[in-house]
Amino acid sequence: MDFSTVLIQTLNGVQYGLLLFLIASGLTLIFGIMHIINLAHGALYMVGAYLAFWLTAQVGNLFLAILLALPIAALLGVVIERCLIRALYKRDHLDQVLMTFGLILVLDSLRSIVWGNDVHSVPIPEILSGSISLTDNLEYPVYRLFVSAVCLAVALGLYLVLQRTRLGIIIRGGASNREMVQGLGININAIYTLVFAAGAALTAFAGMIAAPVSSVYPGMGNQVLIIAFVVVVIGGLGSVRGAFFGALLVGLTATWGAVLVPEYAGMAIYLLMAVVLLFKPRGLFA
Numbered sequence: 001m002d003f004s005t006v007l008i009q010t011l012n013g014v015q016y017g018l019l020l021f022l023i024a025s026g027l028t029l030i031f032g033i034m035h036i037i038n039l040a041h042g043a044l045y046m047v048g049a050y051l052a053f054w055l056t057a058q059v060g061n062l063f064l065a066i067l068l069a070l071p072i073a074a075l076l077g078v079v080i081e082r083c084l085i086r087a088l089y090k091r092d093h094l095d096q097v098l099m100t101f102g103l104i105l106v107l108d109s110l111r112s113i114v115w116g117n118d119v120h121s122v123p124i125p126e127i128l129s130g131s132i133s134l135t136d137n138l139e140y141p142v143y144r145l146f147v148s149a150v151c152l153a154v155a156l157g158l159y160l161v162l163q164r165t166r167l168g169i170i171i172r173g174g175a176s177n178r179e180m181v182q183g184l185g186i187n188i189n190a191i192y193t194l195v196f197a198a199g200a201a202l203t204a205f206a207g208m209i210a211a212p213v214s215s216v217y218p219g220m221g222n223q224v225l226i227i228a229f230v231v232v233v234i235g236g237l238g239s240v241r242g243a244f245f246g247a248l249l250v251g252l253t254a255t256w257g258a259v260l261v262p263e264y265a266g267m268a269i270y271l272l273m274a275v276v277l278l279f280k281p282r283g284l285f286a
Helices: 003-034 041-059 062-083 093-115 142-164 166-176 178-183 188-214 220-235 240-260 262-279
Strands: 131-135 138-141
Touching (some): 003 041, 003 131, 003 138, 003 166, 003 188, 003 220, 003 240, 041 188, 041 220, 131 142, 142 188, 142 240, 166 178, 188 220, 220 240, 220 262, 240 262
Antiparallel strands (some): 131 138
């Protein structure tokens, strides 16, 4: 195997892992802070991709479409949290699973009514449509590098918000002791709404920037949801740092598994999860 193959596959694995981080970070935020198992997380990823497709067709620019779609995704998160999720905080996890599974069916039916069941493509913005030379005979798409850079920027922003701001202290306090935070006069319900909206916006944003690479099609969030749960389990439930490193591990494992052992590529990430849990039962950064 030559150097160019190693380089291109590693870049693909990192880009895929960083995209998985965007999805898994919202999932682990919602579970770690609100203790809600949200099976509809993948459906929100699908909604983000369809919003990018629809709005790009309307305004003719992917970047402007994303700016318009992000508030819509966050508002959808607010509506879901206040109308459905809020009733589940003191309920059993089985109730959460049943509610959010039903939400998958509702969102999928709405998608079918609004956008149909066809497969769609989203054009890459012209400014990012080229490639850069990595070696004399190897080029890599600029858009994939852009996706990686955006995901890294979001990861840094999440870290700074959660670890370096007063809002981050309140959010982490609410995850540890909801009653204590309420006793300090802080509206914990508003914090939970904010967290769920942010989680929904993050995963929808992942669908938006992935749409030009993976296309837009019905059910696209189902497989992503399974892999996102694998990332969260490997990284540790509730840990954003764990989601970051877990996503990179899964991305590299999935990419290199398809190259080295294509007949077993489908089980590579699950084998990785089993090995991690064997030595770290609560994940890498529980």
